[in-house]
Amino acid sequence: MAVAVRELELDLDAFEGPFDLLLSLVLREELPLQEVDLAEIVIAFVEHLADRGELDLDACGEFLVLISALLELKARAMFPDEEAELAELEPEEAAEELARRLAEYRRAKEAAQFLRGRLEARRDLYFRLGPAPLAPRPERKLAPQSADKLAAALRVLSIEPPAPSTAHMALRFPPTSQFLERWRSLLRRRSRFDFDQEVKGLSRVEVAVAFLALLELRKQNEIAIAQAAPFAPIRISRADAERSLSWTAHSA
């Protein structure tokens, strides 16, 4: 690893120390990537480079590869789509993937180095690029073709590519306060309600936030939550209305 990258000192919310240690912790699954602010790392690296006062292209290249690999791993962890959920990468595999990317890019760099050497060796060797001045003209004959191929080629060009997934766009978290208000006003009108009934039609993210709001209200002793059995309907009631019902939610 280039020195400029290894020496990079980080002071993040989730981590304080050199970049290579951060990388190792991520690889060893001791630090969840979701908690790491990658933008902060980029800023730190740019500042670090500015402090050094020289443009180290190798370090920049290496940093870019590392940070983009981290970004991809993080994005994958944050926005798992249905398919990826099934074949979800274990942390172990994700680390393997990161190392694989690094190796692949390193090979490309080495191969480029080989090509540069060849180019250098042949820099002074000239050859004719066009046809010879007095050569006969080649006659390229084409076998009879089917006109249907033309229509087929045009149809190929008209096939819509699959739309890029916008699943992650939906992952905007509505504020918890929105649901706090909603539950409070509901309980002003009614003494109890059924959670599943009220969140019908909401997205998974919204349901999750709605549930967080419930826990918040429970913490403040405003409500009581009851569930007869795991996966049974969750009933919510005003804390003062039914003290007899205790919170019996089981952990699954």
Add this chain to the structure above:
Amino acid sequence: MDSPLRLITTEATPAAELAKVVEALLVVASQPLPVEEIAAAAEVDVTHVGEALELLAERYCEETSGIVLEHVAGGWAFRASAAASEACSRLFEKPTEKGLSQAALETLAIVAYLGPLSRPEIARIRGVNVDGVVAGLAERGLISEGGRENEFGAIRYRTTPLFERIFGLESLSALPRVDDLGADVTEIRARLEAVAEKRPA
């Protein structure tokens, strides 16, 4: 031919050395080279080039070589010997090609159905630079220049009678119908351009 013993003999005269440079220039050139150009490239006098060419003419002649030095209108150039002419014509007589590349086929289809079109317009639909493909199709006589977009605009291309012959079409109106892609040329073109924009680069 010069002896390989250059280091231990004094036979390699400046003229012979110059001749080597001249033959190198001639084998790289794709046009006949005027004496003046050779002289300028070799940084020698024109008369020296003349001497070198004389040496080369002796060596590269019908009697002794498959490569023959010839003085033509534009200057000096190598050609194949008459004795090798049959082999050369076999080399250049390409076997009949079975098909066209996907790139060529797509470009031809666009020009046939939507033409006449300029290269930038074709590129927009295919989503990739088409200069090479268009040049290749033009060289093979499957498309040809057909006017300009406007007085100063880009050259437009259309398919040729040879294209119609090879594809077994009596005219362009005999092309297979592509109603499924749109009602008319404008609509089809708009659709293809819209798709091209969505395609990953």
Add this chain to the structure above:
Amino acid sequence: MDSPLRLITTEATPAAELAKVVEALLVVASQPLPVEEIAAAAEVDVTHVGEALELLAERYCEETSGIVLEHVAGGWAFRASAAASEACSRLFEKPTEKGLSQAALETLAIVAYLGPLSRPEIARIRGVNVDGVVAGLAERGLISEGGRENEFGAIRYRTTPLFERIFGLESLSALPRVDDLGADVTEIRARLEAVAEKRPA
């Protein structure tokens, strides 16, 4: 047309005669010629072509000639001698006008080893957008379109014979094995982890 020399001398052996035909073919060809193509054009056996090429390689070599025969891009071709490079540089453009950037070389390497590949696939490996680099390489004729991917319709690229010629490769298989060049996955991972071990936790 047979040379009249044949009738009055016995010195011209069949191999030497064939060599003349082969040099004629080489001087008019616009691409390196595979042995099979030479054999077909000269209507002789491949092994005889091999013998003729050996004769020619002795004669057209750096030490003795301004024209050099080389085995490149899957075939045989003439080039100018290194000794004539200065004169050539005054008259001709270099095959790659200017040096290639690191980005261009890495992209070329990826396409050469793993091609045909689409731009998104190359970008994935390089970790950056490669549209400009790919367009530049295609324009220089170092890579060319090689069909489309089925699903997404992205164009795939492969390296060209010109690439092999410029880099002096006999063929793509003449590239060194990548495994020999770079450290492999486990090694890199081990190194990353080794760095971590040395750190006070």
